Amino acid sequence: MSLPQTFQAALLTGAGAPIEVRDRTPERAGLEPQEVAIKMTATAINPVDWKLRDHPSIFFGDRLPAVLGTDAAGTIHAKGSSVTNLEVGDRVFFQGHLGKYDTSSFQEYARTDAAVVGRTPRNISDEQAAGVSLAGMTAAIGLYHSVGRGLAAPWDDNGGSQAGNGKAIVVLGGSASVGQYVVQLARLSGYSRIVTNASAAHATLLRRLGASTVLDRKTQNSAGDFVQAVGEDIELDCVYDTIGTPETQCLAVEILQKARKVRGGSAGAPSLVVCTHNADDKAVRQGSKLEGGARKVEIKGILAVGPAPEYRNVSEPFYVHVARWLEAGEFVPNSPVVVEGGVHGIEEALRMQKAGVSGAKVVVKF
Missing domain, CATH: 3.40.50.720 (NAD(P)-binding Rossmann-like Domain)
Structure with missing residues (x-):
């Protein structure tokens, strides 16, 4: 029950520098009892991503290379011993915790607490689900x-x-x-x-x-x-x-x-x-x-970091109910503009989002 020992990640190495794809070793491969490991299938691009890419010191200081991305969908790869609400293979959507690189979405695998993960219903694609969490x-x-x-x-x-x-x-x-x-x-x-x-x-x-x-x-x-x-x-x-x-x-x-x-x-x-x-x-x-x-x-x-403890009174029920509303058609996801390529498509997607899109969400498909 753990993350893989190494996997590919799109890394920010310097202010304004192009994203570099490298193998990455997670800070901690083993899962805590309440955590899940998620294999990425899609990640959305948000304005905060290219802003931090251009000016990383405002948040990360000198903690480079950094892994960006806080808006994603995937499948459960592994789960901790106390997780009962999700099973391996379930399709899910979630928000990474900005600054905690193991939770970030510009990489092939991530970890997060199971309580802040939503099940993706069958009528919603991974590319649609990837744009739900942050916004x-x-x-x-x-x-x-x-x-x-x-x-x-x-x-x-x-x-x-x-x-x-x-x-x-x-x-x-x-x-x-x-x-x-x-x-x-x-x-x-x-x-x-x-x-x-x-x-x-x-x-x-x-x-x-x-x-x-x-x-x-x-x-x-x-x-x-x-x-x-x-x-x-x-x-x-x-x-x-x-x-x-x-x-x-x-x-x-x-x-x-x-x-x-x-x-x-x-x-x-x-x-x-x-x-x-x-x-x-x-x-x-x-x-x-x-x-x-x-x-x-x-x-x-508002700085909405849903996985943070101080926001859990909203974020935990949000995932339960939004998943139901998505399935019922009562909550409609942003329309995705899809970029192929997984971690290799992150740089192109960042450029596209920075140039501007209207009424849609740029999403990278893995």
Whole structure:
């Protein structure tokens, strides 16, 4: 019950350097009782991957060579003695723990705790499943963990499936990977009005996923457009900014400050922007200006490392329920753009993701 003694990995050896494929020996081949070893079948590429490839010191320091990749699908190769929820040969999807190289997905095998692994249903391909974990976990932690909105999750027995009833949510960047999952989780949480924006080409998809209104980001991108779409008859619960640029953060703050009815907003209970990046200084200053009766707005940046202990109250039930929703068609994975080649295809996929894709996820097939 262990990882192979050696296997191929796509290694980051220096800032901006091309990924190198080499044989790698895991830091620890034997499995802990609660762990599983996973043979990779597909790994998704996310913006964090090429950003760390270009600037590794911001996270890894001098711990090179590094193994990137935190979003994957595979099959169970081996399992620890206490694992009962998975069997060897099961198809699964999971999130690597950034910085713990044995768990990373840009290699042929990885290890992780069985509690944060989801079964891939038969109606979902490995390439589809590979893009669920990182973006899906970011969406879920932003909505359901106390570091974000702290909403009761739809899997909770205390009314989580109706936690958004009678409320509106604005999702900036609905066609982004995280945005698609936020829209769907908002629907599953019972939000009465889900307002998002995207290019016109993605409007039909987003309505199918659950959006009430899809604004054209080229022609309807002002705070007033969002406020009008939310309406005057409903409370705006929060804004989830899945893009996270200084411009979108400022837009999110402005939406909350201009909306008619907003959760919080007083000096003691600020309105909330959940964001996939750290809070921008300009947006923070804008949200702190209370002149003329402006609402106070707080920006919470999310770093969603699902395998970390502090996030397990969300990540463990996430995998159980998302697997069921995928099978039932209630949760739709990002559409994959597939690159062949396994570890040898990582460099091409990184270039493709950095150049930009719209409404889809770049996925490497092993």
